[in-house]
Amino acid sequence: MKILQVTDLHLVTPGETLCGLDPLARLEACVADINRNHSDAELVIFTGDLSETGEEITYRALAGALRELVPTYRLMLGNHDNRDNFLRVFDKAATHGGFVQGVEDTREGRLILLDTLLPGRPEGRLDEARLAWLRDRLDEASDRPVFLFSHHPPFPIHMPLLDRMGIIEAEALYPLLREHGNVRHIFAGHAHRPIAGSWRGIPVSVLRGTNHQSALDFSPDRIANTHEPPAYAVIFIDANGVIVHFHDFLDRTAAYY
Ligand SMILES: [Fe+2]
Known part of the structure; x- marks a missing residue:
């Protein structure tokens, strides 16, 4: 199974720039590249920070750009997003208990897409309601492989400023994953960096966004x-x-041959 992950689009009002770059033009280039090279992907998962400002106009711009995308896609939220404005534009997005989260059951196992947004804060949250939802989804998966998608990495990446913006309940999340026993990978965004490794035995990866990135800087x-x-x-x-x-x-x- 081939799937794609795209993250941290940080869209602003069309025509405006962010960090000296045009986030919408970047997204359009990303969509064109996917259509050219990976139109056969089974799914594209956008792991949050779809918008920089959370304004409705940015989600309308996103909807316009995604009309061109050939593969099926799922959208997740990050700390820059606004859940209400997102749902005004993407009113068919899967929600549970008011959160934009859901599952995709594939022949290779269950993909679980979390909503870690805590409005107005850079940190991520998995409060009791969201942890209970996750526990139920993991239980349903039984012993099938599970692949977790989360905007905020629940694991430290040793960049102190970003680690302070992780998931507040990461310590409560881990036992659920361990109890399931077959969580094969955690895919995250938020850090705007290419990162790979493992967290307490679970493989993890993070990737760059489509607009600006974070410097490799371990300053406090x-x-x-x-x-x-x-x-x-x-x-x-x-x-x-x-x-x-x-x-x-x-x-x-x-390229040379
Ligand atoms: Fe971001």
Whole structure:
């Protein structure tokens, strides 16, 4: 099974820029690259920070750009998003208990898409209602493989400023995943960096956004925005494992044969 992950679009009012870049033009280039190279993907998952401002106009711009996208897609929210404004535009999005979260059952297992948005705050939350929902979805999956998608990484990435903006209830999340026993991978956004590793034995990956990125800076209290290239992830899942390719879709450097 081939799926794609796209994250941290940070759309602003069309025509305006963010960090000296045009987020909507970046998204359109990403969509065009996906259609050109991966129109056969089974699903594209957008892991949050769809908007920079949370304004309704940004979600309308997103809806317009996604009309061009060939594969099926699912949208998740991040800390910059506004749930109410999002749902005004994407009124058919799956919600549970008011949260934009859901599952996709595939032949390779269950994908679980979390809503970690805490309005007005950069941190993520999985309060009791959301943890209870997740517990039920994990129980339903029984021993089938589970793949978790979360805007906020629940694991530390050793960049102190970003780690302070993680999931408040990460310590409550982990026992649920361990209890299920077959969570194969956690895919996250939020950090605007390519990162891979494992968290207490569970493989994890994070990738760059489609607009601006975060500098690789381990300072305690600062992170610069950068113009490192935008990327999306091409993910292959089968019974043997999970492979994540990070694709810099604007890269036009020469190729040699
Ligand atoms: Fe972001």
